[in-house]
Amino acid sequence: MLWLDLTRKCQLQCTHCYNQSGPDGDHGTMDRESWLRVIQEAAELGVARVQLIGGEPTMHPHGVELVDHALNHGMEVEVFSNLVHVSDRWWGQLQRDGVSLATSYYSDRAGEHNAITGRPSHRLTRENIRKAVRLGVPPRVGIIATDDAQRVDEARSERAIPGANPTQPVRRGHHPVSVSPRTKPPRRIGVDDLPDSHFRELIHPYTGDVTEVRRPARGFSSDFAAVIRAEAGRFFVKAMFNQPGGRLDSLNRERDIAPYVESVSPRLLWSADGEGWVILGFEAIDGRTSSFNLDSADLPVIVETLNRAAAIPTPSVARDWPETRWDAFAADEAEAELFRGTSLLHTDINPSNIMIGPDRAWIVDWSWPTRGAGFIDPATFVVQLISAGHTPAEAEAWAAGCRAWRVADSRAITAFAKATMRMYGHSARSSPAAGWLQAMEDAARSWVRYRDRA
Helix, strand or coil: CEEEECCCECCCCCCCCCCCCECCCCCCCCCHHHHHHHHHHHHHCCCCEEEEECCCHHHCCCHHHHHHHHHHCCCEEEEECCCCCCCHHHHHHHCCCCEEEEEEECCCCHHHHHHHHCCCCHHHHHHHHHHHHHCCCCCEEEEECCCCCCCHHHHHHCCCCCCCEECCCECCCCCCCCCCCCCCCCCEECHHHCCCHHHHHHHHHHHCCEEEEECCCCCCCCCEEEEEEECCEEEEEEEEECCCCHHHHHHHHHHHHHHHCCCCCCCEEEEEECCCEEEEEEECCCCEECCCCCCCCCHHHHHHHHHHHHCCCCCHHHCCCECCCCHHHCCCHHHHHCCCCCEEECCCCCHHHEEECCCCEEECCCCCCEEECCCHHHHHHHHHHHHCCCCHHHHHHHHCCCHHHHCCCHHHHHHHHHHHHHHHHHHHHHCCCCHHHHHHHHHHHHHHHHHHHC
């Protein structure tokens, strides 16, 4: 089989992704003609089967045409999709003779599955597995284990995906890396494979000679992210091209806030600015992504960590960072004023941003801290809990463990829930292929209905 790795674009941010695909990925340098030529040459060499992978191959602008081209050359095609969003055009392709479908599935529990994919994708993938079966395209379902506690056996036998063809669960050791046919362990590379010589020169005073670079599951929104082992120790390094704009501004905010959030976040050990790069070097922690599952033992630890973060005094550097992102989705200026405040906020509480260690937890990725109403971080926790399968009442019960939530004006929380629903709705309509946005709108809508009835 020939594997065509079409794209780094994907709606998800899976913890085990071998090529760092995600929403900020791109389609690479191969143009349409190059892909068509590869398929033609492969057929001429006698290749009988091709698999389209990525990233999410259905997001590639020429994916449908590549299926046609392979079929016209007498090849069979397997499309390996996350099944978060499948257009009608793609459903038509998948039902053709010679085309088969494959996907990945992680748990019978939404929260566990979503923690691995980094997005609330469980419902969408499961519904599209069922749809594929109804259309006569039973998918090959790979059950991939990222840790020993994962419910892979329950996922494999789950009645919710009748008619699919689940493979034997693939298990891994301590490091959550995939060894299934479509993935491989994170590459360990040497100093010569760092981005460029300028990058190496910038970090060398802090790291010494680099002996290993391991691309982790995190860092999809950075131009470079890796855990580096070097003469001076281990570091988590994230970097952006030194080009003015929102992404660089975000990294600069993370650098500026880091000294003030060390009680709940990995320490920033050094930073380097150069003509081509801005680089942050954090302590490398030993932890795992948290679980927002219904029965997760992480939830009390997460609440305790949110309370520790809320106790951090707002530093002067944050005075010019008022929280305004929800303002455009408030009903009016009076509602937007309910989001004002003096608390330091993280603003993106989700499973990937809470790391759990043996004896503590960390809030990571302070990429857009702001100053606002203290209930906002617990509120972002609530909508994520709902997307992980909790009822709104259950989610708010966990948030009630946060002092900032308990003292908040109920009207402000309701206004924020409605603004969140509108915000995700707007984003979902702007990016219809990103199915996770629709799932988040659905979670927020469920929360709004609950609060309106209360």
